[in-house]
Amino acid sequence: MCGVRQPPAQPSPSAPPFNAPAARRLRAALGMGPEHVAFGMRASYGLSYVTPDLVMAWERGIASPGNPELTALAGVLWCSPGELIGRPRTLREHRVARGIAPEDVARAVGLDLPGYLRMEESGAWRGNERQSAALAQALRLALPDFVTVTGREAKLAEMLHSAVTTRWQAYVRPVAKIAPLDRGVLEGVLQGLHEDYQGHMAATLSWGGGSSSASESGREFLDRIVDTFWTAVENRDGLHRPGSPESA
Structure with missing residues (x-):
């Protein structure tokens, strides 16, 4: 249908890992249908292209919501974005799961924002010992996650x-x-x-x-x-x- 954005055939590689079963479970617990979720995202968050079919595509793992969509979906389902994200693996996924702005992480670890964002995009952490310890604290990383995020x-x-x-x-x-x-x-x-x-x-x-x-x-x-x-x-x-x- 003209003017309606269709879900991509594959999840966007830049999107955080989406926990489709959790989204479906949270919606059902609230007694909402996909049409209610879609309406809430359109009315409260201005995402005019979100349809019940797109919501169902997310829940079936056919497509994955991007950052604005994930935030809006969490708001409609009365949960935190982290509850809709699968186990984070990358630096960016951990930051998004915690709901922390990249500026705040960059400030905490003592990096300029462009430098920090380059590390997120490349998936290669190059911080020194002090910065690595600050990163673990800022993102509340358990040791296994820290080892993964820092490429070890x-x-x-x-x-x-x-x-x-x-x-x-x-x-x-x-x-x-x-x-x-x-x-x-x-x-x-x-x-x-x-x-x-x-x-x-x-x-x-x-x-x-x-x-x-x-x-x-x-x-x-x-x-x-x-x-x-x-x-x-x-x-x-x-x-x-x-x-x-x-x-x-």
Whole structure:
């Protein structure tokens, strides 16, 4: 229909990760239909192109709302924008989820706004130790999120792969430089992961699966090694916001 903006075939890559099930659940809890949501966004926020079909497209994951749409949708559904966002992964997604203006983050970490925005757009954090600690505080980042946002997750995965497949003791300090944790906690987690991996491989062979089955099982373990690592850390010591990212 002329004059009505159609939802894009794919979610916009610049949009925050949209939690479609949460939007649908919140709308249903308020006893609203898609037409009520669309009307509220048009009447209260001036988004004249929003139709019930567009709201349904968001809820089905066919399209994703942009920043103005997400803010308006949250207002209509009486929730915070963060409740409509999936688990943030990037620096920008974390900032949007917290509802913080880029100017405020830039000021908090001691960067000029254009410089900070370039980091958001590139997805590459280049702040120093002090700025990284300020970033973690400003965005209230848990340690796993801090590691991801600052681009250290791939390096962490590499270190953990080596720790579980060789001598874990040699990787306590390298891992600690990426994820500053209490040394005792880190040693216990790495030892446990090493034993789990080695025991898993041995069990696969003893069950008669053969070396190919053991290799496949080992690859599956390694593919989820970062998530397994953080789960083990949380079980031992909880996950706190980082203080000094280079400490250890």
